[in-house]
Amino acid sequence: MADCREKMGLKKGPWTPDEDQKLLAYIEEHGLGNWRTLPEKAGLQRCGKSCRLRWINYFRPDLKRGKFSLQEEQTIIQLHAFLGNRWSTIAAHLPNRTDNEIKNYWNTHVKKRFTKMGIDPTTHKPKSNHVVSPTGRTTLNHMAQWESARLEAEARLVKDSKNLPSSSSRLSPYQKSCNKGSKSQCLDVVKAWQSVVAGMFATSTNNSNRIIFGPDQSSGNYELDSIIPIGGNVEDELMLGNDRSKCQVPELNERFDNYMSLHDTMHLWAAPIAENDVVEGFPDFLVHDFDYQIDNEESITV
């Protein structure tokens, strides 16, 4: 998108009803197309970027406005734990909400409550450098590893998506959603994450063919196509007994840490809280309930 500063004299700030009307009328008549040329054709003194944002964040027909439901908030919090500040990806799981709306909601509501509870809104963990979970396992800061595993999950999804017929690679997610059936086909990183975890820890009947994620030898980047034949029991591959220092496959060790970090965090969240620990207005599910529901067809229990 060309920068709005290119053209001097373009209007900025809140949209007027007249401008809204022009934008809507034009889109209604001509549909969505080139945002750069739209303002001129629609008679608007705005840059295309501004028009696009106005449409996406305010006039998109499938938008659901108003307060976030408890269900939506739960989804946001749990997806944020997986994805971090990837608002657009999170928004893909809440089809009627915009990334901007979710971002605002996070920053003005959820983040505040996390802070109030002494929880780091970035890591979703209590604000201490060293926390021992009820499992006895040590939970340090695993965000770097999390990020790695998460990117792998997303990369896998991207790879999968490439196998799907695609005739509109440059269409926006909204445009794409318009071209699809009623069932949302948004990116499901949670599923991808599940598949990563499943892939990491499932007992293979054919160990020689186990596929794991590994760095591409040439680029150093993680590649899904890296196939590293490994043998033996998965626990043996990860470590010898409980001695973490003897892990035979460092990368798997790292992923095991990721998994255990999730596990530890859930235990931490799920731990019973004292009456005086209750933070007013903070949903109980954050402490007690981790049944995750995206919609009626998909669920994950962590």
Place this chain on the structure above:
DNA sequence: AAGGGCTCCAACCGCTGTAGG
């Protein structure tokens, strides 16, 4: 009533990724 501080969110800004020439 006034005004100072706070909250919220629409909109902007700067940047990245990608397609096409």
Place this chain on the structure above:
DNA sequence: GCCTACAGCGGTTGGAGCCCT
């Protein structure tokens, strides 16, 4: 491989409205 145009993303900001004193 480089350049340009464009779409999209995430961080940030401005200001309207609300609340409190």
